[in-house]
Amino acid sequence: MSSPVSQFKTDATAKAGDLRHRGLIQTALRKYEIVRDVRKGAFQDWEQARQSAAETKFFAINHLDTHLVEFAEKLEARGTKVHWASTASQAREIIGGIIKQKQAKSVVKSKAMTAEEIHLNPALEKLGFEVVESDLGEYIVQLREEAPYHIVFPAMHLTRAEISDLFHNKLGSPETHSPEELTMIARDALREKYITADIGITGANFAIAETGMISVTENEGNARLSAALPKTMISLLGIEKVLPKLEDLALFLPMLATAGAGQQITCYNTMYGGPRQADECDGPEEYHVVLLDNRRTELLADPEQRDALHCIRCGACLNVCPIFRNVGGHTYGTTYSGPIGSVITPHLRGLQDWKHLSNSSSLCGACTETCPVKIDLHHHLLHNRRNASAGKPSVLERLAYRIYAIAVNTPGFWGLGKRIGRLAYPFARFFSGTIYDPARAWTKTRDLPPMPGQSFKEWWKERNR
Amino acid sequence: MxxxxxxxxxxxxxxxxxxxxxxxxxxxxxxxxxxxxxxxGPERETFSQWLPAVGNTKKAKFEAFAKASADLKTDFRHVADEATMIRELRSVAKEEGWIKVASHHTDLTDMACGKLGLPTLWTDGGYDVNEMESCDVGISVCDALVAQTGTIVLTSRTGGGRALSVLPPHHVVLAHSKQMVRDLPAAFALLKERFGDGFPSMMTLITGPSRTGDIERILVLGAHGPKKLTVLCHD
Incomplete structure (x- = not known):
């Protein structure tokens, strides 16, 4: 098993040079940029909307205890069973336990990044349950036995030809390059699953404290079917999903859709607050909500980076990130990729193992600028760098900087370096970027800039003569 | 466990x-x-000022809803009266060759389904899922229409349950023009006012027919939910 950092470097190098991959991602994201800008432009004031959204999430997170208690009590009053899980394994046990108790055979699941985070599907499959992902993109990556590529567009890295081959091999469907026909193949395959499934599992985009409801955003209707037909419904969500009031959705639903997919509002935004009530004709007999901590409280304990818990998982920061666009989603090796993933993964999975993600950034700030809830993403990458080096300083790096500091503070040294540089430059070309070059990691993909014949100081002197 | x-x-x-x-x-x-x-906490009364603008006259609201519907590929028809609405419904039924419909009991749906004269699955009090799956259309009323986004608001209590509006391949909404609200904040205010002392177990905002862009970001309608959404609204 390679370490996260070496896996990242290997995959990043491979993906950055993969022109086919680049083409696909650039096309998809260019389409996204165009529609997103149209939708942003329709807002009377997008910047004020961001400020209001940031303040709403700030208030929600900084009173998380009272909001969670209110959320759980309101849900329970409507007959929902609320479970609290400190760790991923507890959450898996709770969900596995419910399914076992119901003697369920099949489980239909709608998209939930939290379930990816706790590796729910492999755990349930180990217990002998069939789990079917019902979101089209998730269904495709599940058939390919890989992780979602992007938190909003899971199958963004695939062409229709690849999806056609996949369906042909796994489902025996005829080959077709029509996205419409491919979608209908999945629709037909999954219809039966909804009707026969015993358990429906969903994630949640928001948890409304005031009314005790989760809110699920989706375009396809798969989550609505998962919440309508099976006899037992389970929703898994991180504790940070809270919004204080029902009417906060009036701001968050269009902002999530705009930032996430360039839509004015997503096709279905559905609030669930309990199992089937006495005066209702359908819906699950039992409803379970599983609230997951999984080290979110550690991030909460860091006031400097607490706003990372404001994240609504729209994926906007991934879409604009030059690193994401070059190395792709899978390279990160994390559940949450892109800038937000680079910020929170070190908190969720260990700073020293994942600190390299903080360096995989150009610090251009595009993520911070695009974030609909104003998370200070690129500064948090710097905070993680600082914390990582404070926790485990690199002796060689410190030494190098010390020598550099002496060199730039001592004119004699600097002048000497300049002269050596000029003499050495003609020879440097021969080994720059080769295995004999100590700075190879940097120079193998970059040209050594030519050494000027005259320094600024020399030029200034000459000019004033 | x-x-x-x-x-x-x-x-x-x-x-x-x-x-x-x-x-x-x-x-x-x-x-x-x-x-x-x-x-x-945030000043929630300002939200309306940041969101996309919608005029407050009836005309402006209907124009906004119609424009959003066109973008979303919702078939929206604003008609003069109930009788015209029924005529429109019957013409859609004929065009698509409906054999069986699903609906729930309200004065409006009872009347409309009666006029259609087709076998009807009523969801009230429970129904067979396989039977609903075989229906050509789900016909429901709604709680509100949202001009700003072209959205239909309905709940499990008032819209015939959870599945009626999402399982059949076509969802038809019968509405009254008084149900049109200006924007999303108004829609949530209405839900709170109507259900504040006992919310249904499900409330949903439906904006256009079911869709996906998961294959090369190309739009396909009818991913899992209805391929068609028709809103018939009378004055």
């Missing part, structure tokens, strides 16, 4: 960690790293 994990104590542990964590104060976003004392 669940008992073994002691959910109560885990609840207390998580809440304890949260309370401990919140002892350190975080800066308010947009305030240059400053900790703001006694921040009382």
């Amino acid at each position: 669940v008992e073994g994990t002691e959910p109560m104590s885990e609840r207390e542990r998580i809440l304890g960690r949260i309370r401990e964590a919140l002892k350190g104060r975080a800066p308010l976003p947009g305030h240059h790293g400053e900790v703001v004392e006694n921040f009382a």
